[in-house]
Structure formats: C-alpha cells, structure tokens
Amino acid sequence: xxxxxxxxxxxxxxxxxxxxxxxxxxxxxxxxxxxxxxxxxxxxxxxxxxxxxxxxxxxxxxxxxxxxxxxxxxxxxxxxxxxxxxxxxxxxxxxxxxxxxxxxxxxxxxxxxxxxxxxxxxxxxxxxxxxxxxxxxxxxxxxxxxxxxxxxxxxxxxxxxxxxxxxxxxxxxxxxxxxxxxxxxxxxxxxxxxxxxxxxxxxxxxxxxxxxxxxxxxxxxxxxxxxxxxxxxxxxxxxxxxxxxxxxxxxxxxxxxxxxxxxxxxxxxxxxxxxxxxxxxxxxxxxxxxxxxxxxxxxxxxxxxxxxxxxxxxxxxxxxxxxxxxxxxxxxxxxxxxxxxxxxxxxxxxxxxxxxxxxxxxxxxxxxxxxxxxxxxxxxxxxxxxxxx
Amino acid sequence: xxxxxxxxxxxxxxxxxxxxxxxxxxxxxxxxxxxxxxxxxxxxxxxxxxxxxxxxxxxxxxxxxxxxxxxxxxxxxxxxxxxxxxxxxxxxxxxxxxxxxxxxxxxxxxxxxxxxxxxxxxxxxxxxxxxxxxxxxxxxxxxxxxxxxxxxxxxxxxxxxxxxxxxxxxxxxxxxxxxxxxxxxxxxxxxxxxxxxxxxxxxxxxxxxxxxxxxxxxxxxxxxxxxxxxxxxxxxxxxxxxxxxxxxxxxxxxxxxxxxxxxxxxxxxxxxxxxxxxxxxxxxxxxxxxxxxxxxxxxxxxxxxxxxxxxxxxxxxxxxxxxxxxxxxxxxxxxxxxxxxxxxxxxxxxxx
Numbered sequence: 001x002x003x004x005x006x007x008x009x010x011x012x013x014x015x016x017x018x019x020x021x022x023x024x025x026x027x028x029x030x031x032x033x034x035x036x037x038x039x040x041x042x043x044x045x046x047x048x049x050x051x052x053x054x055x056x057x058x059x060x061x062x063x064x065x066x067x068x069x070x071x072x073x074x075x076x077x078x079x080x081x082x083x084x085x086x087x088x089x090x091x092x093x094x095x096x097x098x099x100x101x102x103x104x105x106x107x108x109x110x111x112x113x114x115x116x117x118x119x120x121x122x123x124x125x126x127x128x129x130x131x132x133x134x135x136x137x138x139x140x141x142x143x144x145x146x147x148x149x150x151x152x153x154x155x156x157x158x159x160x161x162x163x164x165x166x167x168x169x170x171x172x173x174x175x176x177x178x179x180x181x182x183x184x185x186x187x188x189x190x191x192x193x194x195x196x197x198x199x200x201x202x203x204x205x206x207x208x209x210x211x212x213x214x215x216x217x218x219x220x221x222x223x224x225x226x227x228x229x230x231x232x233x234x235x236x237x238x239x240x241x242x243x244x245x246x247x248x249x250x251x252x253x254x255x256x257x258x259x260x261x262x263x264x265x266x267x268x269x270x271x272x273x274x275x276x277x278x279x280x281x282x283x284x285x286x287x288x289x290x291x292x293x294x295x296x297x298x299x300x301x302x303x304x305x306x307x308x309x310x311x312x313x314x315x316x317x318x319x320x321x322x323x324x325x326x327x328x329x330x331x332x333x334x335x336x337x338x339x340x341x342x343x344x345x346x347x348x349x350x351x352x353x354x355x356x357x358x359x360x361x362x363x364x365x366x367x368x369x370x371x372x373x374x375x376x377x378x379x380x381x382x383x384x385x386x387x388x389x
Numbered sequence: 390x391x392x393x394x395x396x397x398x399x400x401x402x403x404x405x406x407x408x409x410x411x412x413x414x415x416x417x418x419x420x421x422x423x424x425x426x427x428x429x430x431x432x433x434x435x436x437x438x439x440x441x442x443x444x445x446x447x448x449x450x451x452x453x454x455x456x457x458x459x460x461x462x463x464x465x466x467x468x469x470x471x472x473x474x475x476x477x478x479x480x481x482x483x484x485x486x487x488x489x490x491x492x493x494x495x496x497x498x499x500x501x502x503x504x505x506x507x508x509x510x511x512x513x514x515x516x517x518x519x520x521x522x523x524x525x526x527x528x529x530x531x532x533x534x535x536x537x538x539x540x541x542x543x544x545x546x547x548x549x550x551x552x553x554x555x556x557x558x559x560x561x562x563x564x565x566x567x568x569x570x571x572x573x574x575x576x577x578x579x580x581x582x583x584x585x586x587x588x589x590x591x592x593x594x595x596x597x598x599x600x601x602x603x604x605x606x607x608x609x610x611x612x613x614x615x616x617x618x619x620x621x622x623x624x625x626x627x628x629x630x631x632x633x634x635x636x637x638x639x640x641x642x643x644x645x646x647x648x649x650x651x652x653x654x655x656x657x658x659x660x661x662x663x664x665x666x667x668x669x670x671x672x673x674x675x676x677x678x679x680x681x682x683x684x685x686x687x688x689x690x691x692x693x694x695x696x697x698x699x700x701x702x703x704x705x706x707x708x709x710x711x712x713x714x715x716x717x718x719x720x721x722x723x724x725x726x727x728x729x730x731x732x733x734x735x736x737x738x739x740x741x
C-alpha cells in the first residue's frame with residue numbers, strides 16, 4: 001500500500017470522503033492486530049481490550065462524539081465510510097456500549113458533573129459499559145419493563161431483573177431503564193439510571209446461546225442502592241430519551257455486508273459440493289444474488305439521504321427486514337446443499353469459509369435483535385403506511 | 390456528480406413527471422383506458438400524436454437529431470407515470486423504433502407521433518437476441534393493430550439491415566390488458582431499405598426498452614398498492630376496519646418492501662446507464678432491474694387482489710386492470726428467468 005499520511009484526529013472530519021476512506025484503510029493496516037481479524041464470535045473484553053486501547057491511544061475511539069468531548073466529530077456519512085472499512089477489514093466489535101449508547105446519552109442529557117466524570121473514563125477504557133433494557137417480560141414490548149427504582153433519601157433502591165445484557169460479565173458499569181412511577185402510563189414512568197456494577201446486590205449470570213457462546217447475561221438487582229445523582233436527564237422521561245438516541249445507526253442493521261459475506265461463502269460451498277454449475281442451483285443463486293444487489297441499491301438510497309444531511313424516517317426498518325431475511329435465506333440454502341456436512345459442529349474440513357452450521361445459527365438472532373422483524377413490520381404498517389390501530 | 394448538477398437533474402425529472410399528467414391524469418381515472426381496451430386498435434392514435442408533440446417519443450434521441458436528448462432517469466420517470474395510469478399507447482416500442490431510425494427520413498414522422506412505426510424484431514418467445522432471419526415470422530409486436538408500418542431488421546452478412554415493411558397482412562391476437570400482439574410474415578421485396586447496420590443500436594435500444602418496461606410496471610404496482618391501502622383503511626368486517634388486522638398489515642408491509650426494492654433497482658440501473666456504463670455492467674444493471682420488476686409486479690398486483698377479497702375479482706373494480714397489465718408486460722423484453730440467466734452470465738464476483 002502506498003504510504004498515506006494519517007492526519008491528527010481533529011482533522012479527519014475535514015477530509016474528502018474518498019481520501020477519508022483511504023486514511024481509514026491505512027490506519028487499520030498500521031494499527032489493527034492481525035490475529036483479531038474476522039473473529040468467528042463476538043470477543044470478550046480480555047480479547048478486544050488491546051484494540052480498544054489502541055483506538056483510545058490514537059484518539060479514534062469515539063467517531064460520533066463531538067470533538068469537544070474527545071470524539072472525532074464525524075458526520076453520519078463519514079461514520080458510514082468508517083464502518084464499511086472496519087467491516088471490510090474484519091475488525092472485531094469492542095465492548096462499545098459506552099461509546100455508542102452511554103456517551104451520546106450523557107452528552108445530550110447529562111449534567112456537567114456527569115459529563116466530566118463519565119466521558120473521560122470511557123475514553124480511557126476505565127469504564128466498560130453494558131446496557132440494561134430488556135427484561136424477561138419486556139422484550140419486544142420494552143415499555144412493559146418492571147425493574148423498579150424507589151427514592152429513599154439520597155439513593156434510588158433498585159429491584160428487578162434484566163436480560164440479554166450483552167457482555168455484562170465484562171462490564172463495570174451498566175445503564176438501566178427503570179420504572180420510577182408505577183401509576184403513570186407505561187411509557188411515562190421510566191427513567192435512566194447509571195449503576196456501578198460493584199454495588200452490593202447485583203448478580204450477573206451468563207446465558208449460553210445457540211452458538212454455544214456466553215455473549216448475553218441475566219443481571220439481577222436486589223436492593224441495589226444507587227446515588228440519586230446517577231439519574232440522567234429528567235425523571236420519568238427515560239423512554240423519550242431512549243427513543244431520541246435511536247439515530248442514523250439504525251441503518252447499520254440493514255448493511256448488506258452480512259449477506260454479502262454469506263453469499264460468497266455459499267458460492268465457495270456450492271463449488272466444493274459440485275453443484276455450482278447446475279442450472280437449478282444457478283437460478284437459486286441468481287435470486288439470492290439479485291436480492292442482494294437490490295438491497296445494496298436500497299441501502300445506497302439511505303446513505304445518500306444521510307449525505308444530504310437528512311434524517312432517517314421509520315421506513316429505514318425496511319432495510320433491516322430485507323437484509324436479515326436475505327441472510328437467513330442464504331444460510332438456509334447453504335444448509336440444504338451441504339448434505340450431512342450441515343450437521344457438523346465445527347467448520348467443514350477445518351475451513352472457516354465452510355462454517356455451514358455456524359453461519360446458519362448466527363443468522364437466527366438477526367431477525368430477533370434490534371427490534372424483531374415482526375415489530376419492524378408493525379412499524380412499517382403503522383408509521384409508514386399509516387394503517388389504523 | 391456535483392450537488393448543483395444533481396439538483397438540476399432532480400428538477401428535470403420532476404418536470405417530466407408533471408408533464409405526464411397531460412396523458413395520465415393524477416386522479417387515476419381509468420375511463421379512457423377502459424373505453425379503449427379490447428377495441429380494434431387498443432389505443433388512441435390522437436394521444437400517440439400528443440406524445441410526439443410533447444417530445445416523448447424522441448425523449449432519448451439526441452437534440453441534434455430532433456429529439457429531447459434526455460437521460461434514462463427522465464425516461465424511467467415518465468414510463469412510471471404512464472404505468473400508474475395504464476396508458477395504452479405504445480410509447481416504449483416507439484422509443485425503441487426511434488433509437489434505430491437515426492439518419493433516416495422516417496425518424497421525423499415517428500418523433501412527431503404521425504407515423505406509428507413498430508419494430509418487428511422478435512422471432513421466438515422470451516428472447517432478446519435478434520437473429521434477423523429474412524423470412525422468419527416476427528412475433529409479439531406490441532399494439533401492432535395500430536401500426537402504420539413496421540420496421541424489419543434483416544441479417545445481411547455480418548450486419549443487421551433495417552427495412553420498412555407495410556403493416557398489411559398482420560395477424561392480430563388480443564392481450565389480457567385489452568391491447569394486442571401482431572405477428573408478421575415478411576414478404577420478400579415488400580420493404581424499403583432504411584439503414585445498413587442497426588445491430589448495435591437495436592441491442593442498446595432493447596435494453597433500454599426492458600428497463601423502461603420495468604419502470605412502467607413500477608408505476609402500476611405503486612398505484613395498485615395505493616388503491617389497496619385505501620381499501621384496507623376503509624373496509625370494515627367483524628366490526629373493525631380490516632387494516633387493523635396484523636396479518637393484513639404485515640402483508641402490506643411486505644408489499645411496501647417489494648416496491649422499495651423495485652424502485653431502488655430501477656433508479657440505480659437508470660443512473661448506471663446515464664453514467665455511461667457499457668457492456669457487462671450495462672447488461673447486469675438492466676437485467677437486475679427487469680427481473681425484479683417482472684416478479685414484483687406480478688406478486689404485488691395479485692396480492693392486491695387477494696387483499697381486496699371478492700371485489701378485487703370483479704372486472705368493474707380497477708385493481709384487476711393492473712394485474713392484467715403486469716401479465717402482459719412482465720415477460721415483454723425478457724422474463725424474470727431470462728434476465729436472471731443474463732445477469733449470472735455477466736455479473737462480477739460479490740464485492741466484499
């Protein structure tokens with residue numbers, strides 16, 4: 001690669017898009033640990049800390065934060081380029097809830113004291129955050145959450161249970177949606193609370209998922225005392241704040257990248273199984289391939305909107321549904337043509353490109369997380385098509 | 390493209406859409422369409438002339454040759470508007486003819502809408518190749534009952550010559566949408582030679598016609614879907630508006646996604662061609678868009694009928710007209726299966 005000068009972080013937002021892309025490539029080439037490329041599973045903090053700290057050291061950790069808080073101040077369009085290049089290079093996700101969720105929350109709604117205390121500790125890697133939203137009886141219907149915070153003197157006392165707390169075992173802080181008014185309408189009695197995981201009364205229990213991976217946890221709260229200054233924003237306005245944080249990042253749930261990866265593996269598998277040249281397979285592959293190409297075109301429509309400075313409407317839900325269902329159709333096809341190899345626990349012939357069962361299982365949660373596809377269809381029918389009740 | 394050029398382009402496309410209202414009333418009144426269907430010609434030559442006067446037949450013809458010199462972005466927008474109103478005049482076949490008449494005296498009367506010149510290129514069902522066999526019957530000439538003359542490509546040596554052939558002696562078959570297909574058995578010596586080699590021009594024109602047909606289908610899908618949404622919001626059963634039923638809401642959401650994919654596919658293909666793509670890139674873009682439009686238009690229109698229930702199955706209700714149009718156009722200028730095959734023959738590897 002030609003030597004490309006990597007400008008100081010504060011100058012990145014001023015680069016032309018194509019130049020910026022080249023800079024990101026060069027940055028990854030120079031800095032990303034080779035052994036962490038394309039990990040087959042989500043990495044724990046012990047594994048991805050090396051990369052997190054490298055990003056922190058270089059000042060690249062928080063692309064979306066304003067510069068005054070230590071971020072890169074990148075526009076949505078540039079953040080998309082950054083993400084595309086990270087994905088292309090096979091960069092692992094870090095424990096990024098502090099960067100993506102908590103930071104923007106505190107910047108938008110936090111007090112000066114909260115900003116001063118929390119933001120630097122995310123930037124230094126001292127605080128690793130996890131997210132406490134879902135509960136056993138509040139999944140798709142998140143506003144039904146019941147974990148309760150009751151004010152007693154200078155503390156909120158928290159009782160309840162969270163679930164699907166991603167990588168909670170790695171985190172030392174958690175941000176919670178809690179019920180602070182049981183008598184209000186369900187969306188109107190919810191608040192945002194920041195909790196130190198070392199506080200007595202918190203229990204974290206890993207959940208083994210279908211990938212045989214402990215990515216998620218259950219997190220229990222038994223009379224956990226939280227200083228009242230750890231409330232973010234206005235009491236009982238947590239739901240509105242959480243909704244306001246759902247920004248342009250929703251577009252990434254519809255990124256064609258996942259399907260593109262699966263599609264190229266389907267071709268490798270079809271060649272290995274000797275069916276690639278068959279007319280019947282070619283037509284099946286063509287259908288998947290064309291769906292992928294049209295998804296890319298539709299994704300491009302939304303990227304263009306962001307480049308023009310427009311915000312995304314509820315119709316962006318379409319991308320998520322189309323992408324995740326295509327991803328599943330591709331892995332369904334892989335399973336079908338693989339014969340008995342479909343049942344193997346490890347990749348076929350020790351080749352990571354032939355991870356048939358693994359990819360099939362990885363495709364399952366895609367239609368569940370980030371708002372299940374059924375919820376996305378509800379959003380489309382109510383907020384885009386304006387169908388009644 | 391700079392922001393200013395993009396804005397100009399968007400404005401040009403908006404103007405074309407507005408001008409379509411002259412023939413395609415935005416209110417969606419299909420009275421004229423109903424009156425013309427299953428009649429002798431299947432369309433109105435006076436409206437065809439209007440299209441000529443508005444510059445539509447020569448939309449893609451360079452300005453120096455008497456056309457408007459506009460891009461496929463504009464042409465697709467126009468086709469889409471006409472599709473929404475099920476306009477029956479054979480504009481897309483006429484645009485194809487205009488593309489191969491460059492430098493001939495027959496171009497001007499066609500561009501003016503005075504001569505209805507349709508190209509008799511097809512020798513087999515579901516093909517995009519033009520063998521040009523001198524005496525082979527030419528099939529599926531759209532709206533041929535109203536042709537004033539036919540344009541006949543004939544293979545001569547390595548070239549594809551073009552003849553003008555009288556429209557007499559056509560065999561006419563009616564189509565589901567109320568129009569017709571003509572079949573012509575060429576008569577030796579009956580034609581006048583117009584051009585020595587139109588091979589490359591015809592190949593490019595067939596691709597444009599495939600894309601424009603996709604855009605026309607998109608317009609029809611949009612309109613049929615809009616009618617269906619209105620119905621879901623007003624029809625009541627079991628004491629409830631049926632649009633409140635989640636089973637129907639999710640089907641409507643699925644159709645909306647088909648519309649979004651089709652639009653993205655057509656518009657990105659038009660942009661690819663307008664940016665000057667040639668060869669495989671051009672073929673891949675067109676085939677992708679036509680395959681999508683063909684499948685999606687049939688799916689959307691038949692589901693629109695299902696969502697309407699019994700009323701959707703009556704001839705008097707308009708939604709059925711959109712299904713019948715899709716049945717005719719889905720396979721015109723190549724079926725979904727043909728275009729999938731064509732795409733696979735030229736498509737590059739998946740980019741990672």
